[in-house]
Amino acid sequence: MPEGNEILDLLGECGIPYELSEHPAVFNIEEIRKIDLPYPDRIAKNLFVRDDKKRSYFLLTVMGHQRVDLKEFRKAHGTRALSFASSEDLFTYLKVTPGAVTPLGLLNDTDHRVILFLDAGFLEGNGMIGVHPNDNTATVWLSTNDLIRLLGRKGTIVKTVPF
Numbered sequence: 001m002p003e004g005n006e007i008l009d010l011l012g013e014c015g016i017p018y019e020l021s022e023h024p025a026v027f028n029i030e031e032i033r034k035i036d037l038p039y040p041d042r043i044a045k046n047l048f049v050r051d052d053k054k055r056s057y058f059l060l061t062v063m064g065h066q067r068v069d070l071k072e073f074r075k076a077h078g079t080r081a082l083s084f085a086s087s088e089d090l091f092t093y094l095k096v097t098p099g100a101v102t103p104l105g106l107l108n109d110t111d112h113r114v115i116l117f118l119d120a121g122f123l124e125g126n127g128m129i130g131v132h133p134n135d136n137t138a139t140v141w142l143s144t145n146d147l148i149r150l151l152g153r154k155g156t157i158v159k160t161v162p163f
Contacts (some may be wrong), residue, residue: 007104007133011142014150019141026136027099029064039141040064042122043130046101048090048114051080057093058082061103061131062119062163077117077161095134102132103147104140106156115157118148123160 011018019038026032029045037043043064050057056079060068070082087098093114094105103116122129122144129144148158 007107007140010107011140011150016142016146016150020133021130021139021141022137023139024137025099032139033064037130037139039126039128039130042126042128042141043139044103044119044122046103046131048085048094048101049082050085050089051082053080054089056080057085057089057114059094059101059103059106059114059116060163061116061122061129063121066119066121066163068163073117096132100132100134100136102134103151104131104134106151107154108134109156112155112157115159116151118144118158118160119163120160121163 021037023035026035032043044061045064045066047060047068049060049070062068074082090096090098090101093109095108096102096105106114106116127144128141129147130139130141132138133140151158
């Protein structure tokens with residue numbers, strides 16, 4: 001279960017350049033906005049959701065300022081009714097706790113049960129994304145394309161979509 005330093009080691013082993021910003025623990029997007037970070041407009045907001053039958057799980061990763069309408073998402077992507085997954089499900093699939101949700105947690109989803117829907121907005125501009133390294137006391141800044149490639153190599157289904 002890679003976390004914190006193991007994630008940084010993995011990025012290094014894969015030749016993925018990154019910057020690291022350490023900060024006090026944050027548990028939601030409002031708290032991280034209060035911290036002076038180098039790329040505040042590139043912070044990812046992550047929603048871990050499931051369908052009403054607990055058959056399908058999704059990680060929705062959007063630009064920090066974005067709002068997500070789960071009913072609209074459902075219509076656009078043909079899913080069953082969606083709601084937030086429990087903290088137990090979050091730990092079962094991603095091995096992280098609330099407040100530390102991140103696409104890098106998908107590296108722990110060895111059965112590839114969770115599909116990542118990534119906001120296409122992260123590919124625009126400098127193409128950078130800021131995510132937790134499975135620990136909410138730091139933010140890793142890396143290329144969105146590098147993140148997509150890393151997760152894809154590990155077997156995660158990544159769908160880049162507009163939100």
